[in-house]
Each structure stands twice: as structure tokens, then as C-alpha cells.
Amino acid sequence: MLRIEDELKRNQLSRFQLIYGEERYMVRYYKNMLIQKLSQTDDEMNRTFFRDNSTEPSQIAEAAQVLPFFAEHRLLVVEDSGFFKTSSDMADYMETFPETTYIVFVEREIDKRNRLFKWIGKNGCVTECVRQQEKMLKQWMAGYAKKAGKNISVKSVERLIERVGTDMEMLSNELEKCIGYVGDRTAIEVSDVDAISSGVTVSKLFDMIDAVALGEKDRALRLYDDLLANKESPMSILYMFSRHINILLQMKECGNLGLSQSETAKKCGVPPFTVSKYARQAALFKRSKLLAMLETRLKYEEKFKSGRLSDQLAVELFLIQALTN
Secondary structure, three states: OOHHHHHHHHOOOOOEEEEEOOOHHHHHHHHHHHHHHHOOOOOOOOEEEEOOOOOOHHHHHHHHOOOOOOOOOEEEEEEOOOOOOOOOOHHHHHOOOOOOEEEEEEEOOOOOOOHHHHHHHHHOEEEEOOOOOHHHHHHHHHHHHHHOOOEEOHHHHHHHHHHHOOOHHHHHHHHHHHHHHHOOOOEEOHHHHHHHOOOHHHHHHHHHHHHHHOOOHHHHHHHHHHHHHOOOOHHHHHHHHHHHHHHHHHHHHHHHHOOOHHHHHHHHOOOHHHHHHHHHHHOOOOHHHHHHHHHHHHHHHHHHHOOOOOHHHHHHHHHHHHHHO
16 A cells, blocks of 8 residues: 555645656546645635746745644645756755645656655655556456446456556546446446547557658658647657657567566556557667657757747657657
């Protein structure tokens, strides 16, 4: 059990919280649970949000010194601060926070060598939200359907994972569609999944990476446009692309080690029945090419975050460079 689960269960929460990781559904879940536990829905006076990575530690510290007004706690929620990737004096400020102030950091990426990360690890609660294994996803999806008064078979769950992927946010969206589609029926069948879930994002991402491997520039950019048309944000596409590349790198490593399909699935965090598909695609790339794409991704992400490029242009330039190298 994660420490945060135990804290929520016992209602004994650490004053300093850090939530991060690639499973954004769980990141949002824990963030919302902490907000719910530590503040009232309409109490804006005792709750402050910082969502700008240009926010200085001193600004947060100033807000932290304000005592709660007719409440037990004052809550600060700091999102995507960047404090966990660079050096800052945030930890020094937090030493001075009054006992009534609670702070929740919500981050995408962290450096575990970072001083602030180590400080919260020692003085608070650090929660990493990782991609879930197939067994857990099956249980979670069955529970999700049950809460809506529906039953979903194992085969239907597997089909949904195959078509959509293992991202819990996407799975929850597709489950909601299936629940609405079956109407008064209690069972969600494979045919219902096929009728509702187009699987457009995962399948087009696979196709786009195939196009990159084969140097098919026009096809890769056309598939990128299709993903945008499917309401995926450019940065979300870049993130999924990077995660996919990391999986391909792990696939190559597993192949070199001679691991079995189940061992490979566990190590790479993908369903066993998708291993052969990933392995086929990994064989299209040299390891150096995959590593180069990850480095290029960091370069264009930094240009976007610093305001030098729009998100869409950053991703398009990343794709063009990946296709030309």
C-alpha cells in the first residue's frame, strides 16, 4: 500500500506532500483527495493555487505564513513548479511554515537527487504514480463498471486495453462511453467495445512511429494531424511519443536479455498480448536512433516551456528532425 493511501485511510496527513508520475489519472485522483480532505469546496480564503512555473519560492512562503481563517488548515497547491528539477531555496522556506499550513506539490517530472525531493521524502509524503500493471487495470476497470451497475467481461477489458492502451484517463473515458452505449443492459460485451472504442490515439501513434522508422515524412505528419483532430494536445502527443520510445528501448533490452513474453511485459509495463507488436516495431529502429529522439524531444520541450516556440510548432519540428536524422 502506498503511504498516501494509509494516510488518507487514517486521516493523518503529512503537511508536506509531493505527487508526481506518468499516470496522470492517479496524480489527479490523489491531488483531489488531498484537496477534499484539507479544505472545504467553497473556502477560497484558506486555499491558494500556484500554477505558474515562474512562481518564486518566496511568493509561496509568503502565502504560507497566513494563518487560516475560521478553519483548521491553510492549503497551498503548487503545480508544475519546476522546483524538483532545478536548485531552489524552497526547502529552507518550508522549515518556517506554521503548523497550520499544508502544501501539496503536483509535478510531472522530478530529479530524485534534488534537495527539495529529498527534504519532502524525509519530512513529508512522496507519492509516485506509475503506470499500472495489467492485473491491477483489470480489477480497476471491473470496479469502475460495477459502480455504474454494469459488468464487463475479461475479454472486453482486454479488448479495451488493446485498442486504447494502458493510460487510465483514456480507459476511463472509453468505459464511460461503453456504459452509456449499453443503456439498460448490464453486461458490456466485446462487440460493445468494438462499436464504441475507435482506439484512434494508440493505433495512430503506432502508425506514426512506424512512419518515422520508415522515413515516411508526409505520412507521419498526416497522422500527427489526425491526432490533433482527435482532440489530443501537441504536448500530450509528445509525451505519449516519448513514453512509446522508452518502451521500445526497454523492448530491445529485454530481447538482448532473452526474457520471456510475460517477463518483458512486466518490465516494460505493457499488457502481455501487446509485446509482439512492440517488439516488431522496436526491431525497425537502432538504439542510437531511439536515444537521439528522446534527446531531441527534451530540446523542443524546453523551447516550448521557455516560450520560444508554440506547443504545436515545437512538436512539428521535433517530428521533422526525427524524420530527417
